[in-house]
Amino acid sequence: MxxxxxxxxxxxxxxxxxxxxxxxxxxKDPDLCVLLAGSADVVEPYCASxxxxxxxxxxEVIGMAEHPASAVRQKKDASIVRAAAAVRAGEADGxxxxxxxxxxxxxxxxxxxxxxxxxxxxxxxxxxxxxxxKTIFLDMGANADVKPxxxxxxxxxxxxxxxxxxxxxxxxxxxxxxxxxxxxxxEMALAYHEALxxxxxxxxxxxxxxxxxxxxxxxxxxxxxxxxxxLKTIEGTGKFVLSRVKAAMKGSLxxxxxxxxxxxxxxxxxxxxxxxxxxxxILLGLRAxxxxxxxxxxxxxxxxxxLSCAAYARANLCEKIAQACEIAG
Amino acid sequence: MxxxxxxxxxxxxxxxxxxxxxxxxxxKDPDLCVLLAGSADVVEPYCASxxxxxxxxxxEVIGMAEHPASAVRQKKDASIVRAAAAVRAGEADGxxxxxxxxxxxxxxxxxxxxxxxxxxxxxxxxxxxxxxxKTIFLDMGANADVKPxxxxxxxxxxxxxxxxxxxxxxxxxxxxxxxxxxxxxxEMALAYHEALxxxxxxxxxxxxxxxxxxxxxxxxxxxxxxxxxxLKTIEGTGKFVLSRVKAAMKGSLxxxxxxxxxxxxxxxxxxxxxxxxxxxxILLGLRAxxxxxxxxxxxxxxxxxxLSCAAYARANLCEKIAQACEIAG
Numbered sequence: 001m002x003x004x005x006x007x008x009x010x011x012x013x014x015x016x017x018x019x020x021x022x023x024x025x026x027x028k029d030p031d032l033c034v035l036l037a038g039s040a041d042v043v044e045p046y047c048a049s050x051x052x053x054x055x056x057x058x059x060e061v062i063g064m065a066e067h068p069a070s071a072v073r074q075k076k077d078a079s080i081v082r083a084a085a086a087v088r089a090g091e092a093d094g095x096x097x098x099x100x101x102x103x104x105x106x107x108x109x110x111x112x113x114x115x116x117x118x119x120x121x122x123x124x125x126x127x128x129x130x131x132x133x134k135t136i137f138l139d140m141g142a143n144a145d146v147k148p149x150x151x152x153x154x155x156x157x158x159x160x161x162x163x164x165x166x167x168x169x170x171x172x173x174x175x176x177x178x179x180x181x182x183x184x185x186x187e188m189a190l191a192y193h194e195a196l197x198x199x200x201x202x203x204x205x206x207x208x209x210x211x212x213x214x215x216x217x218x219x220x221x222x223x224x225x226x227x228x229x230x231l232k233t234i235e236g237t238g239k240f241v242l243s244r245v246k247a248a249m250k251g252s253l254x255x256x257x258x259x260x261x262x263x264x265x266x267x268x269x270x271x272x273x274x275x276x277x278x279x280x281x282i283l284l285g286l287r288a289x290x291x292x293x294x295x296x297x298x299x300x301x302x303x304x305x306x307l308s309c310a311a312y313a314r315a316n317l318c319e320k321i322a323q324a325c326e327i328a329g
Numbered sequence: 330m331x332x333x334x335x336x337x338x339x340x341x342x343x344x345x346x347x348x349x350x351x352x353x354x355x356x357k358d359p360d361l362c363v364l365l366a367g368s369a370d371v372v373e374p375y376c377a378s379x380x381x382x383x384x385x386x387x388x389e390v391i392g393m394a395e396h397p398a399s400a401v402r403q404k405k406d407a408s409i410v411r412a413a414a415a416v417r418a419g420e421a422d423g424x425x426x427x428x429x430x431x432x433x434x435x436x437x438x439x440x441x442x443x444x445x446x447x448x449x450x451x452x453x454x455x456x457x458x459x460x461x462x463k464t465i466f467l468d469m470g471a472n473a474d475v476k477p478x479x480x481x482x483x484x485x486x487x488x489x490x491x492x493x494x495x496x497x498x499x500x501x502x503x504x505x506x507x508x509x510x511x512x513x514x515x516e517m518a519l520a521y522h523e524a525l526x527x528x529x530x531x532x533x534x535x536x537x538x539x540x541x542x543x544x545x546x547x548x549x550x551x552x553x554x555x556x557x558x559x560l561k562t563i564e565g566t567g568k569f570v571l572s573r574v575k576a577a578m579k580g581s582l583x584x585x586x587x588x589x590x591x592x593x594x595x596x597x598x599x600x601x602x603x604x605x606x607x608x609x610x611i612l613l614g615l616r617a618x619x620x621x622x623x624x625x626x627x628x629x630x631x632x633x634x635x636l637s638c639a640a641y642a643r644a645n646l647c648e649k650i651a652q653a654c655e656i657a658g
Contacts, residue, residue: 130572144507144515178473178557186473186554209561213569225515228507230562232538237566240542243459248594255594261587265577
């Protein structure tokens, strides 16, 4: 059995939405157990009526608007803090939370702890691409400033994740840059390029923004500043496209019909871009898989996030990352 | 009369495509003259049969694959080099080229020359946004590394461009960042934030990737590394969306019909995103407006680029930038 600790508080949605997601995950995966971190009135009745669910009763919650570091320090009984401690203590094999990104990052990094030798954990997600291609993208925003040697670790962690999540061995790694030529880059990007080229980490050259949803690389690495801008630009472009499709619907009857007929494919695409299949981004580099769902999550996303967290744990993702980082030194 | 020098060589397209665009621009704007830089066999017959067109006969061309700086230095009779020199000599009020970006940037910066006090020219384009909102975006890639005081100049130049291109006075300037809060940012972004906040340049706070095609800011500034990644990410997301719409067309008859009915709006949107209305990006900070069309340009884009270049010249864009940068010191 694999146990995943689910933080059922802290999301923008009611705990009931998270519990519904947990129910779906338990139904789909007979080898899954859950440890539910939340207030007694939420988790105790649920665990009394569901097998394979245990309660981790906590009395505090960290809200979306709180300062992550000070909230994690002060609220020692917050659901995310207790959940991370439970994973560290071996009571669960992984953690899913749809709470505030900063709080999850901070609580998980200090609570679950980093893999020995890993300098900085990084947020990662497999992005959809052209055809059926997928690209592991990191760092999505955990580290605004990244040193060249840390970027090499990102490449190793991304390759281990590509093996587990995509089944790709010997993944081609690209560095997100302002041009595909080796000579392109800011001073920092040129330093990353040099470190990656010497890093024995499958480096295949510079990637461009067009490659993030493309098919030229299996892993694309960048600092979390650039990664966040890229991620939010994809999100904004998606919104823009939908706004124009909606505007077209106010026009001719044909466009209205066209948009209605394409509603299904467009919705599926929005799901692909938001990582719905995986339920959220994973924080790579910690001693157990930690999946961070979107604050405005859904039962489907909670189910997907819990199941993918269990799959990462079973595939020994963290051991693979530890090996890759140990060999790299 | 306003004279725009058009470099009819150096694009990926045949000179005939560029000449067709010039013809359309001359037809639309009775106060426009053109100076056509190109080989004798291309420009002389055209000028013999068109009023308001003069030939600038050149014998060399800089190709897309050449190293920009060395090509500009060595090929003194290249169309883009001669075109820039003609603008500096006062023979034309602006320049349009669809040649290699690097060659146009280098030839224009050294040939046309920077406005006194401007430290670095920047590539800029008005991006479409939600509803009818537009956002001036810079730097799109001319400067991979940017100092904080240069970022403040970008804000001033962007505001002057917003006034001329969008009719927006007192534009709200955003700094592209990895979060909207003032505390977010890489070390460099925090330094930009501080300089902008003290720069009397309409700074309204941090923008996110979602704002680039949004409606919260009139101008968004960033270094050219981030700008290029952002621009190419928009392009890649657009391609990804179209690939999914095409894939959907292979599915149900309904989706096929839907895609066909939406082809018009989707094509219009692709045009909006590529800056078709403006014919290309403008290089801000030079003594005359220089518009850089896409290498794979079209007659429509050449027409639009030539007309917008003339409009910028008539609106005294460069004088406005000079004033803003002089006041800022």
